Amino acid sequence: LSKNKRKIPDDDHVIRYVPWSRLRRNGNDEVIGVLGEAFRLREVDKGKLSVTWIEYFDQNGDELLIQAVRAIRASRLVVQPKSGFAKGNISKIEAACSKHNTKIKVVHSPGPDNCAHASVIGLPEDNSELFELLASEAWADLVLNKDIPD
Amino acid sequence: MALQQFKNNKGIQNFPPEIFGNDSRDIAEFLDKASSSTKSIFKKDKEKIISLEDKLYESRAYCKVETSKVAMYLPNEWRTHFFRQLDSLMDAENWETDDPPITEASFNTFLRMLLELWPVKHPGLGISNDGNIIAAWTTGRDRLTVECFPNDKVRWVVSRYFEDERESAAGITQVNRLLATLQPYNPSDWFNFV
Numbered sequence: 001l002s003k004n005k006r007k008i009p010d011d012d013h014v015i016r017y018v019p020w021s022r023l024r025r026n027g028n029d030e031v032i033g034v035l036g037e038a039f040r041l042r043e044v045d046k047g048k049l050s051v052t053w054i055e056y057f058d059q060n061g062d063e064l065l066i067q068a069v070r071a072i073r074a075s076r077l078v079v080q081p082k083s084g085f086a087k088g089n090i091s092k093i094e095a096a097c098s099k100h101n102t103k104i105k106v107v108h109s110p111g112p113d114n115c116a117h118a119s120v121i122g123l124p125e126d127n128s129e130l131f132e133l134l135a136s137e138a139w140a141d142l143v144l145n146k147d148i149p150d
Numbered sequence: 151m152a153l154q155q156f157k158n159n160k161g162i163q164n165f166p167p168e169i170f171g172n173d174s175r176d177i178a179e180f181l182d183k184a185s186s187s188t189k190s191i192f193k194k195d196k197e198k199i200i201s202l203e204d205k206l207y208e209s210r211a212y213c214k215v216e217t218s219k220v221a222m223y224l225p226n227e228w229r230t231h232f233f234r235q236l237d238s239l240m241d242a243e244n245w246e247t248d249d250p251p252i253t254e255a256s257f258n259t260f261l262r263m264l265l266e267l268w269p270v271k272h273p274g275l276g277i278s279n280d281g282n283i284i285a286a287w288t289t290g291r292d293r294l295t296v297e298c299f300p301n302d303k304v305r306w307v308v309s310r311y312f313e314d315e316r317e318s319a320a321g322i323t324q325v326n327r328l329l330a331t332l333q334p335y336n337p338s339d340w341f342n343f344v
Contacts, residue, residue: 019244019246019249020239020241020244020245021239021245021246021249021276022276022277023276024274024276024286024288025274025276025286026274027271027272027273027274027287028272029234029235029238029274032274032288033288035276035286035295036295036307037276037277037278037279037284037297042279078246078247080243080244080245080246081243082241082243082244083244128295128297128305128320129307129318129319131307132295132307132309132318132320133318136291136293137316
């Protein structure tokens with residue numbers, strides 16, 4: 001059964017790479033979450049937010065997340081030591097977007113360097129309140145790169 | 151004012167490592183060599199940037215020098231801590247090569263915001279896709295995030311919880327209107343020292 005270009009099931013999860021400069025810190029420089037800016041599209045994104053589908057891998061529990069992070073590390077993306085990965089559930093992400101009258105689709109879009117790559121399609125270019133909602137609730141589960149083994 | 155002091159050749163004494171961090175000597179030497187057109191050096195050099203480290207160094211130096219110009223309003227301890235935050239944020243080892251460092255125009259707005267809000271707790275720092283500095287204050291689940299645009303413009307986003315109900319708002323305003331705009335959300339909860 002081909003997993004290519006299909007919509008990712010609502011119960012599944014995706015992770016997004018979050019650079020050091022988009023992590024939310026407190027005044028003591030301790031990482032406490034993700035900034036909404038982590039979900040703002042850049043010109044190079046061409047309207048698709050890049051993520052990795054966790055359940056693509058045939059593993060259980062925490063091992064799923066580890067495999068997904070390893071897939072990102074093995075891709076062209078250069079993962080910096082102090083970066084992180086924000087994990088979100090598809091239905092919660094969709095529900096958050098829906099609160100801001102935005103209909104999104106999360107589809108599996110494997111690339112040559114990451115077979116679990118997926119894309120979030122339909123995010124607005126500019127909606128700070130929505131990005132903040134994603135960062136604080138729907139997509140707020142953060143794991144730091146340093147905490148995932150090689 | 152700080153630049154004038156450098157022109158007077160006071161060098162490193164004015165940028166002590168305990169306040170300016172690892173960049174202290176570099177900043178002092180860089181500015182010491184500068185002629186009366188110190189300011190234009192920043193702009194001219196921008197076009198000759200050859201490496202990521204240069205870009206980040208230049209941005210950190212600009213931020214620290216500009217901050218030193220308003221040093222009389224910011225206690226030494228506050229400044230020292232803030233410079234460490236800048237060093238940490240614009241650390242070459244953790245920098246994404248495609249990302250721009252903090253822009254001068256954005257940092258100028260940030261400094262003005264600090265002075266408008268003063269006395270203010272240290273925000274967490276971040277950077278937008280466009281090189282705008284982001285200030286984030288967090289109290290429990292309540293969050294205030296301010297992105298500083300050029301020309302004294304800021305975009306603020308607030309989310310607060312009242313009896314477990316989330317309330318949020320966002321807007322764009324001039325920096326001198328920020329505090330007034332945030333009044334319905336008890337800004338002192340974020341800004342004030344305990």
